[in-house]
Amino acid sequence: MSLKLYYAPGACSFVPHAALELAGADFEPVLVKLHKGEQRTPEFLALNPRGQVPVLVDDGVAITQIVAICLHLDARFPQAGLLPGVGLARTRALEVLAWMNNTAHPTFTHVFMPAKFTDDAAAQAAVKAHALRQYRDLLTELETLVARRAGAWLAGDRPGVLDAYALTLLRWGGFAGIDPATLPQTWALAQALADVPAVARVIERERLKLNVYQPTAA
Numbered sequence: 373m374s375l376k377l378y379y380a381p382g383a384c385s386f387v388p389h390a391a392l393e394l395a396g397a398d399f400e401p402v403l404v405k406l407h408k409g410e411q412r413t414p415e416f417l418a419l420n421p422r423g424q425v426p427v428l429v430d431d432g433v434a435i436t437q438i439v440a441i442c443l444h445l446d447a448r449f450p451q452a453g454l455l456p457g458v459g460l461a462r463t464r465a466l467e468v469l470a471w472m473n474n475t476a477h478p479t480f481t482h483v484f485m486p487a488k489f490t491d492d493a494a495a496q497a498a499v500k501a502h503a504l505r506q507y508r509d510l511l512t513e514l515e516t517l518v519a520r521r522a523g524a525w526l527a528g529d530r531p532g533v534l535d536a537y538a539l540t541l542l543r544w545g546g547f548a549g550i551d552p553a554t555l556p557q558t559w560a561l562a563q564a565l566a567d568v569p570a571v572a573r574v575i576e577r578e579r580l581k582l583n584v585y586q587p588t589a590a
C-alpha cells in the first residue's frame with residue numbers, strides 16, 4: 373500500500389495534505405511548482421489531464437478532485453475523524469465541503485486567475501473586481517459557519533478537512549487584500565489549526581506564512 377500526494381505550496385492541495393498528516397498516514401509528498409508550469413508537463417498530465425493539483429495516488433491509482441480525495445482518505449483512515457462518520461453531522465459537513473469546493477474556491481480562482489475566464493485585459497480586471505466582492509461575502513458566510521459551530525472545530529471535536537479548507541480560503545483572502553483579523557472567528561480557527569502538530573508539519577513542508585494579508589491589494 374503506497375500513498376503519494378502531488379501538492380503545490382499554499383494551493384488547495386493543502387486540504388488533503390493536512391488530512392494525510394492528521395490521519396498519521398505514511399505518504400510521499402510530491403511538490404508541483406505551479407508557477408513553473410510543472411502541472412502541464414506530459415508526466416503530470418498523464419496523472420491528471422486537467423493539469424491541476426491535488427492528485428492522490430493510492431497504490432498506483434490517481435485520484436483527483438478535493439471532495440473525492442477527502443472522502444477516499446476518510447474511508448481509508450476512519451479513525452482519524454477527518455469528517456463526521458454518520459448521520460446528519462456527516463451530511464452537514466459534506467454540505468459545507470461541497471460549498472467550499474464548488475463556490476468559495478472557484479470564486480477565488482476568478483480573483484487570482486481572471487485570465488482563465490477571458491482573454492480581454494479590461495474584462496479580466498472587471499472579473500477580478502466582481503469576484504473579489506463576492507469572495508468577501510463568501511468569507512463572511514464562512515465566518516458565520518465558524519461562529520455557529522457546535523464543537524471546537526468545524527465538524528466537531530477533532531480537526532478535519534473543513535478546518536483545513538477554511539484556513540486555505542482565509543489565507544487566500546489575504547493575497548486579495550482581505551485582512552484575516554476582520555474575520556476573527558475564522559482567523560482564530562486557522563491559527564488553532566496551524567498549531568496542531570500534524571498541520572504545523574504541512575505548513576513547514578509547504579513553507580507557508582499563515583497571514584499573507586497585503587493591505588495595498590484591496
Ligand SMILES: N[C@@H](CCC(=O)N[C@@H](CS)C(=O)NCC(=O)O)C(=O)O
Binds near residue numbers: 411424
Ligand atoms: N476542482 C478541483 C480544483 C483544483 C484546483 O483548482 N487546483 C489549482 C490549485 S488551487 C491548480 O492546480 N491550478 C493550476 C492551474 O490551473 O494551472 C479540485 O477540487 O481538486
